[in-house]
Amino acid sequence: MENGAARTVPAVIVAIDGPSGTGKSSTSKAVAAQLGLSYLDTGAQYRAITWWMVSNGIDIGDPTAVAAVAGKPEIVSGTDPSAPTITVDGTDVSGPIRSQEVTSKVSAVSAVPEVRTRITELQRSYAAAAETGIVVEGRDIGTTVLPDADLKIFLTASPEARAARRSGELKGADVQATREALIKRDAADSGRKASPLAKADDAVEVDTTDLTLQQVIECVVTLVEEKRAAG
Ligand SMILES: Nc1ncnc2c1ncn2[C@@H]1O[C@H](COP(=O)(O)OP(=O)(O)OP(=O)(O)O)[C@@H](O)[C@H]1O
Numbered sequence: 429m430e431n432g433a434a435r436t437v438p439a440v441i442v443a444i445d446g447p448s449g450t451g452k453s454s455t456s457k458a459v460a461a462q463l464g465l466s467y468l469d470t471g472a473q474y475r476a477i478t479w480w481m482v483s484n485g486i487d488i489g490d491p492t493a494v495a496a497v498a499g500k501p502e503i504v505s506g507t508d509p510s511a512p513t514i515t516v517d518g519t520d521v522s523g524p525i526r527s528q529e530v531t532s533k534v535s536a537v538s539a540v541p542e543v544r545t546r547i548t549e550l551q552r553s554y555a556a557a558a559e560t561g562i563v564v565e566g567r568d569i570g571t572t573v574l575p576d577a578d579l580k581i582f583l584t585a586s587p588e589a590r591a592a593r594r595s596g597e598l599k600g601a602d603v604q605a606t607r608e609a610l611i612k613r614d615a616a617d618s619g620r621k622a623s624p625l626a627k628a629d630d631a632v633e634v635d636t637t638d639l640t641l642q643q644v645i646e647c648v649v650t651l652v653e654e655k656r657a658a659g
């Protein structure tokens with residue numbers, strides 16, 4: 429490179445999928461921060477639309493009712509990995525979307541095809557707008573949302589490890605009950621017809637059961653750097 433001309437690094441798109449509690453959010457945020465990329469939590473978007481449905485008295489058990497209003501709420505995600513945000517119609521919902529009620533209803537809402545079409549379009553617009561690149565985490569990013577992502581990772585971990593991690597977060601929560609709730613949500617997310625939770629054929633699978641979070645982050649950062657170098 430001559431006369432100190434700036435080196436331009438092409439934007440990189442990283443898809444991180446996997447079941448609940450495998451470390452997608454923690455890993456994605458840290459990798460994005462370390463590499464100067466944007467970060468998108470797509471689970472938060474499905475939680476946000478679920479929160480809006482609950483708040484507006486929509487019958488979650490009626491897919492036709494959910495489909496009819498899927499286009500109404502305006503969902504905005506802040507993609508700074510050090511301070512991700514989520515609003516619905518201008519209201520900060522980052523707290524309420526983590527409630528037990530939303531967690532228990534999000535799988536039903538996210539199984540409705542009209543909801544998925546709406547949220548998938550939104551996710552693609554964030555990926556297209558990310559100047560340096562983006563880490564997008566979810567369930568169907570590598571298979572459906574961004575099938576041309578530069579790198580696809582599929583995180584796994586045993587149900588026991590995932591339940592222990594979640595119980596550690598929810599102080600005093602019963603590990604056995606947490607494990608059952610995780611397994612139930614995974615089954616619903618994997619079993620739905622519209623864009624189920626699945627590993628893309630070209631995804632790299634990382635079993636995090638016996639890895640520390642730091643080891644998982646290092647592993648993914650290395651994979652991104654290798655991709656860029658090969659690029
Ligand atoms: N490798 C790891 N070892 C130990 N704890 C971990 C590891 N990865 C993540 N954790 C912890 O497990 C918990 C769940 O992680 P995280 O929220 O990142 O998972 P997730 O896959 O995004 O879950 P969900 O899909 O339900 O949002 C967090 O408390 C996190 O700090």
Ligand SMILES: Nc1ccn([C@H]2C[C@H](O)[C@@H](COP(=O)(O)O)O2)c(=O)n1
Nearest residue numbers: 470471472474534538566567568617
């Ligand atoms: N790409 C995605 C992301 C999330 N979902 C649904 C299914 C999950 O149970 C729920 C909440 O996700 P979490 O916050 O636990 O990561 O959202 C989906 O269908 N597709």
